[in-house]
Amino acid sequence: xxxxxxxxxxxxxxxxxxxxxxxxxxxxxxxxxxxxxxxxxxxxxxxxxxxxxxxxxxxxxxxxxxxxxxxxxxxxxxxxxxxxxxxxxxxxxxxxxxxxxxxxxxxxxxxxxxxxxxxxxxxxxxxxxxxxxxxxxxxxxxxxxxxxxxxxxxxxxxxxxxxxxxxxxxxxxxxxxxxxxxxxxxxxxxxxxxxxxxxxxxxxxxxxxxxxxxxxxxxxxxxxxxxxxxxxxxxxxxxxxxxxxxxxxxxxxxxxxxxxxxxxxxxxxxxxxxxxxxxxx
Amino acid sequence: xxxxxxxxxxxxxxxxxxxxxxxxxxxxxxxxxxxxxxxxxxxxxxxxxxxxxxxxxxxxxxxxxxxxxxxxxxxxxxxxxxxxxxxxxxxxxxxxxxxxxxxxxxxxxxxxxxxxxxxxxxxxxxxxxxxxxxxxxxxxxxxxxxxxxxxxxxxxxxxxxxxxxxxxxxxxxxxxxxxxxxxxxxxxxxxxxxxxxxxxxxxxxxxxxxxxxxxxxxxxxxxxxxxxxxxxxxxxxxxxxxxxxxxxxxxxxxxxxxxxxxxxxxxxxxxxxxxxxxxxxxxxxxxxxxxxxxxxxx
Amino acid sequence: xxxxxxxxxxxxxxxxxxxxxxxxxxxxxxxxxxxxxxxxxxxxxxxxxxxxxxxxxxxxxxxxxxxxxxxxxxxxxxxxxxxxxxxxxxxxxxxxxxxxxxxxxxxxxxxxxxxxxxxxxxxxxxxxxxxxxxxxxxxxxxxxxxxxxxxxxxxxxxxxxxxxxxxxxxxxxxxxxxxxxxxxxxxxxxxxxxxxxxxxxxxxxxxxxxxxxxxxxxxxxxxxxxxxxxxxxxxxxxxxxxxxxxxxxxxxxxxxxxxxxxxxxxxxxxxxxxxxxxxxxxxxxxxxxxxxxxxxxxxxxxxxxxxxxxxxxxxxxxxxxxxxxxxxxxxxxxxxxxxx
Numbered sequence: 001x002x003x004x005x006x007x008x009x010x011x012x013x014x015x016x017x018x019x020x021x022x023x024x025x026x027x028x029x030x031x032x033x034x035x036x037x038x039x040x041x042x043x044x045x046x047x048x049x050x051x052x053x054x055x056x057x058x059x060x061x062x063x064x065x066x067x068x069x070x071x072x073x074x075x076x077x078x079x080x081x082x083x084x085x086x087x088x089x090x091x092x093x094x095x096x097x098x099x100x101x102x103x104x105x106x107x108x109x110x111x112x113x114x115x116x117x118x119x120x121x122x123x124x125x126x127x128x129x130x131x132x133x134x135x136x137x138x139x140x141x142x143x144x145x146x147x148x149x150x151x152x153x154x155x156x157x158x159x160x161x162x163x164x165x166x167x168x169x170x171x172x173x174x175x176x177x178x179x180x181x182x183x184x185x186x187x188x189x190x191x192x193x194x195x196x197x198x199x200x201x202x203x204x205x206x207x208x209x210x211x212x213x214x215x216x217x218x219x220x221x222x223x224x225x226x227x228x229x230x231x232x233x234x235x236x237x238x239x240x241x242x243x244x245x246x247x248x249x250x251x252x253x254x255x256x257x258x259x260x261x262x263x264x265x266x267x268x269x270x271x272x273x274x275x276x277x278x279x280x281x
Numbered sequence: 282x283x284x285x286x287x288x289x290x291x292x293x294x295x296x297x298x299x300x301x302x303x304x305x306x307x308x309x310x311x312x313x314x315x316x317x318x319x320x321x322x323x324x325x326x327x328x329x330x331x332x333x334x335x336x337x338x339x340x341x342x343x344x345x346x347x348x349x350x351x352x353x354x355x356x357x358x359x360x361x362x363x364x365x366x367x368x369x370x371x372x373x374x375x376x377x378x379x380x381x382x383x384x385x386x387x388x389x390x391x392x393x394x395x396x397x398x399x400x401x402x403x404x405x406x407x408x409x410x411x412x413x414x415x416x417x418x419x420x421x422x423x424x425x426x427x428x429x430x431x432x433x434x435x436x437x438x439x440x441x442x443x444x445x446x447x448x449x450x451x452x453x454x455x456x457x458x459x460x461x462x463x464x465x466x467x468x469x470x471x472x473x474x475x476x477x478x479x480x481x482x483x484x485x486x487x488x489x490x491x492x493x494x495x496x497x498x499x500x501x502x503x504x505x506x507x508x509x510x511x512x513x514x515x516x517x518x519x520x521x522x523x524x525x526x527x528x529x530x531x532x533x534x535x536x537x538x539x540x541x542x543x544x545x546x547x548x549x550x551x552x553x554x555x556x557x558x559x560x561x562x563x564x565x566x567x568x569x570x571x572x573x574x575x576x577x578x579x
Numbered sequence: 580x581x582x583x584x585x586x587x588x589x590x591x592x593x594x595x596x597x598x599x600x601x602x603x604x605x606x607x608x609x610x611x612x613x614x615x616x617x618x619x620x621x622x623x624x625x626x627x628x629x630x631x632x633x634x635x636x637x638x639x640x641x642x643x644x645x646x647x648x649x650x651x652x653x654x655x656x657x658x659x660x661x662x663x664x665x666x667x668x669x670x671x672x673x674x675x676x677x678x679x680x681x682x683x684x685x686x687x688x689x690x691x692x693x694x695x696x697x698x699x700x701x702x703x704x705x706x707x708x709x710x711x712x713x714x715x716x717x718x719x720x721x722x723x724x725x726x727x728x729x730x731x732x733x734x735x736x737x738x739x740x741x742x743x744x745x746x747x748x749x750x751x752x753x754x755x756x757x758x759x760x761x762x763x764x765x766x767x768x769x770x771x772x773x774x775x776x777x778x779x780x781x782x783x784x785x786x787x788x789x790x791x792x793x794x795x796x797x798x799x800x801x802x803x804x805x806x807x808x809x810x811x812x813x814x815x816x817x818x819x820x821x822x823x824x825x826x827x828x829x830x831x832x833x834x835x836x837x838x839x840x841x842x843x844x845x846x847x848x849x850x851x852x853x854x855x856x857x858x859x860x861x862x863x864x865x866x867x868x869x870x871x872x873x874x875x876x877x878x879x880x881x882x883x884x885x886x887x888x889x890x891x892x893x894x895x896x897x898x899x900x901x902x903x904x905x906x907x908x909x910x911x912x913x914x915x916x917x918x919x
Contacts, residue, residue: 078789080785080789100788100789101788101793101795104790104791112786116783117783118783118786119782120782120847121778129775129779129787129790129792130790132776132779132790132791133791133793134791138773139773139800139804142771142772143771149771156772192790193790196791368896372899372900377700378699378703379903381645382645382899383896385838386891386892386893386894386895386899387892389835390888390889390893392888393886393888393892397889401881507711507831513704514705518700546719547719552714552715553711553715556705556712559704559705560708563693563696563705564693567696567701
């Protein structure tokens with residue numbers, strides 16, 4: 001990190017004039033639409049005119065060879081990169097640039113390709129950080145344990161406990177996250193993303209580097225989360241077996257262009273996909 | 282503005298530009314190390330002090346100029362090597378901030394040691410460069426500053442040629458671009474770092490001689506680091522060209538501000554003015570004028 | 580958030596016993612038995628520097644924003660307290676101190692603004708602007724020092740509710756109570772969810788932002804709070820320890836000293852500031868005592884200063900290499916060995 005610098009959030013996001021519903025309400029039962037997203041870094045095109053339509057409750061995998069632009073797509077969706085063209089529609093709102101700091105409030109949660117946990121915090125605190133955008137109590141309330149802060153803390157603890165229970169993390173809640181094995185850390189990151197009950201979940205290689213058992217477990221958690229609350233999932237994953245088993249639809253990216261989009265079976269038989277990606281396997 | 286006021290303005294600007302070269306001279310020592318190892322070496326100022334003190338003490342012992350220069354260069358190279366071995370290597374793979382704080386500690390050690398060895402007295406350093414200003418088209422220009430600027434220019438040219446045309450220089454650049462890739466193709470990082478710290482030691486020597494001749498060789502030399510930091514921030518930590526341009530820019534604006542704005546505040550603004558300029562530019566361009574725009578990967 | 584008690588046998592009473600004993604010692608035994616020398620030369624600077632270290636640790640240790648301008652905020656606090664006491668003479672001392680803290684917080688907020696866009700070295704360098712600007716402004720504008728010719732002003736007489744605190748013990752108790760209260764505050768803060776936010780910002784700012792941690796608000800709040808605490812430390816330094824208020828003492832070396840306290844003591848720990856400050860205060864005294872014995876009392880003060888400089892520089896490097904979590908981690912290891 002050579003003195004890296006905060007990226008400017010850029011132009012304010014656009015909001016549909018017709019839409020008067022508050023962001024959080026609008027987010028309910030959402031799904032997401034990407035419309036003609038292009039992205040370039042200093043002349044290199046990372047994404048070209050990519051459109052994607054993910055229904056509520058759908059698990060959509062995005063696959064493709066390394067450097068195909070999969071992670072870039074998720075980074076555009078979560079506002080870390082700014083698309084040079086195109087829009088993102090989420091819950092009745094349209095963005096030309098997604099504001100990353102409002103992502104959580106919009107009902108979007110994500111995990112990162114390289115673990116992005118907080119090593120200095122316990123598992124419980126890492127998960128609870130996923131709720132901090134909802135906290136109303138401030139410094140004074142928390143220092144003096146005022147009623148609001150106490151209630152919030154108790155409520156958040158319950159939510160953390162509940163999600164930890166679902167992901168079999170209860171026994172590790174008090175451990176420092178840095179001391180956990182890699183597979184468990186990945187799971188903590190999923191728990192952190194799920195704790196606030198998002199409507200859209202972005203998973204960037206959630207099973208990379210896992211054993212087959214761990215992968216199956218992880219896939220089970222993702223499916224259970226979808227079945228439970230009907231959230232939409234966009235999943236980047238290299239393990240084709242996992243992808244085909246888990247997702248409802250699969251989109252294929254190659255050199256920043258979407259070359260196929262359909263059910264796992266359709267994609268598996270698509271000649272262009274076989275040529276560009278699956279053929280090697 | 283009448284003619285004389287204009288001439289005065291030009292004179293102040295040129296004076297500022299020339300002292301800007303002196304800032305750049307110190308800043309380049311930082312850039313060298315930052316580019317190759319990602320360390321902001323706060324001890325660069327202490328190294329400048331150490332070099333100047335060593336040189337001047339040697340000449341005061343009666344050593345001829347060139348002998349003193351050679352010995353000091355050797356001492357500085359040794360110092361750079363020692364730092365690399367004793368401080369940087371044990372801290373490999375630690376956060377850049379940790380490394381920075383280590384160089385803060387290093388600055389204390391070197392400053393303390395330099396004065397413990399050579400004493401705290403102020404030494405006069407005469408490089409045999411005339412201090413008489415000369416007049417060009419009605420404008421007074423300091424001969425010393427001009428020659429100092431020329432020496433700095435030669436050094437920059439030499440460094441640039443080194444980076445561009447020699448094997449070692451190419452290795453430096455490879456490491457600067459991508460440490461892992463450099464390792465993968467078999468470049469010896471430790472050797473390159475040792476070389477770069479040696480080079481930084483020699484740059485510190487040149488800066489120490491020129492600054493020492495200007496200010497007298499004393500503890501305050503160590504504080505030239507504070508002049509170089511805003512230059513670095515403005516130019517980007519990893520750009521030699523940035524250091525030069527930012528040095529000139531800050532030198533000139535600082536002198537102009539001192540002359541034209543300073544009196545409004547009762548003077549003394551040179552302590553913070555450069556920082557204010559750097560900050561304002563940074564708020565508009567967070568990587569400085571020439572710093573690499575990093576595409577962060579998530 | 581703790582879900583399982585770390586040790587079921589540790590009742591609140593036994594767990595807090597060492598702390599209670601320490602407080603009793605500090606509040607009762609020290610004023611009763613300690614010599615004036617111990618209080619004046621060791622305890623007063625120790626308390627002021629500990630408090631400053633605590634403030635910086637919030638910013639640097641917990642939130643990961645390195646500041647090289649702490650002494651500037653000490654100066655703001657000291658001069659604000661002086662002017663409040665001097666110009667509004669009915670203001671009770673605790674209120675002046677609190678307002679001085681708020682003043683430092685306001686200044687800290689301004690100099691914290693770059694942190695919203697700058698990270699790492701760029702931010703660290705920009706905090707130097709605070710250091711130089713504040714020192715310049717305080718020397719340049721006579722109003723701050725009540726137009727004193729030398730720029731050095733004596734601290735006002737200290738009294739709370741009619742009780743004079745000008746004596747050694749009084750000043751000690753004033754410094755101690757202030758430090759104790761603020762330490763309690765900081766302790767409660769860092770174990771709260773807000774404290775977790777600070778660490779989240781430090782450990783991974785991008786992730787924190789994306790998952791909804793209010794990064795910008797957290798950074799600004801911590802800049803303000805840290806500056807307020809450092810400002811109050813400055814007021815204690817000037818009022819209780821030095822008994823004079825002058826800009827010169829709040830120079831860049833002081834800023835580095837406070838950073839060193841935090842590194843040596845232990846980043847992101849409350850007690851680290853106290854451990855680090857203890858070393859910083861005690862070592863020079865030991866050094867001069869030792870050399871005094873060794874060289875028959877003729878050791879040159881200038882040479883001692885240089886040895887001190889080398890020592891602290893070397894100690895910083897040694898800690899960063901061998902024990903990045905500072906004295907606090909060493910202490911943990913020792914206590915664990917003894918309680919096992």
